[in-house]
Amino acid sequence: MRLIIDNLSKTYANGVKALQNISLEIPVGMYGLLGPNGAGKSTLMRTIATLQDADQGSIKLGDIDVLVQKNELRQVLGYLPQQFGLYPKISAEVLLNHFAVLKGISNKGERKEVVKALLHKTNLYEVRHQNLKGYSGGMKQRFGIAQALLNNPKLLIVDEPTAGLDPVERNRFYNVLSELGEHTVVILSTHIVDDVKELCTNMAIINQGQVCLQGNPLQILEKLKGKVYRKTIEKSELNLYKQNYQVISEKLFLGKPTIHILSDKNPSNGFSLINAELEDVYFSEIFNTTNTKAN
Incomplete structure (x- = not known):
């Protein structure tokens, strides 16, 4: 069935x-x-x-x-x-x-x-x-x-x-x-x-x-393996990071935004490679679809 x-x-x-x-x-x-x-x-x-x-x-x-x-x-x-x-x-x-x-x-x-x-x-x-x-x-x-x-x-x-x-x-x-x-x-x-x-x-x-x-x-x-990076930043930096990176999610941790970005190569600049979660897949797909429509 x-x-x-x-x-x-x-x-x-x-x-x-x-x-x-x-x-x-x-x-x-x-x-x-x-x-x-x-x-x-x-x-x-x-x-x-x-x-x-x-x-x-x-x-x-x-x-x-x-x-x-x-x-x-x-x-x-x-x-x-x-x-x-x-x-x-x-x-x-x-x-x-x-x-x-x-x-x-x-x-x-x-x-x-x-x-x-x-x-x-x-x-x-x-x-x-x-x-x-x-x-x-x-x-x-x-x-x-x-x-x-x-x-x-x-x-x-x-x-x-x-x-x-x-x-x-x-x-x-x-x-x-x-x-x-x-x-x-x-x-x-x-x-x-x-x-x-x-x-x-x-x-x-x-x-x-x-x-x-x-x-x-x-x-x-597996699609996102080795492509998701994390960094904790200042609130005032958030818009700048969104302009320069593919920010797929953001959460507050101890009052500061922790962002996840999608990148095919190591972005350095204080970012750490993390194991992708299903939530990262979800946000990356929503991000891609929304931006494709916008363009």
């Missing part, structure tokens, strides 16, 4: 080119889709989930033509959007049971077992009688995953699932997703590099509606 996206494009009425000739092949397992806000990730996720149409291109999940056979796709789809609503005065167990009815699980005994199993899987069973208004952000996200899994999907899409979660809740969410990825095509759309680094064996970087890079994270890191 693979999700194959071929030459997908979408332009909105205001002229924004949200997707430009996107082509991806996504196997069973965790697949990370990285990109900044506004890169086109959510547009791509909504299109795959049959919530909007593309202008051109095709999407196939196994034998299902997603853009044509929308109902067939929805029967095997689990979707957790970036924003989703919950009924605050209803317990998790009652609401999940209601969603199960809507998903077509009509047998009461079967439905009870499915709901119980999913509450256990998402570590919500002990708080199943608690109203959802009392849930933390991470608990709500795990409930979102539970409802997305009601139909035992072959394709699961999660859009920015860990934004705003504390480290403990994020790790719990990682554990749920990694288990699901053993038998399901799981697309994790995010702008948080650590999400992809922790979970995904394959990934793509998208910016301004285009795929910048795709492949295995470890293999992608």
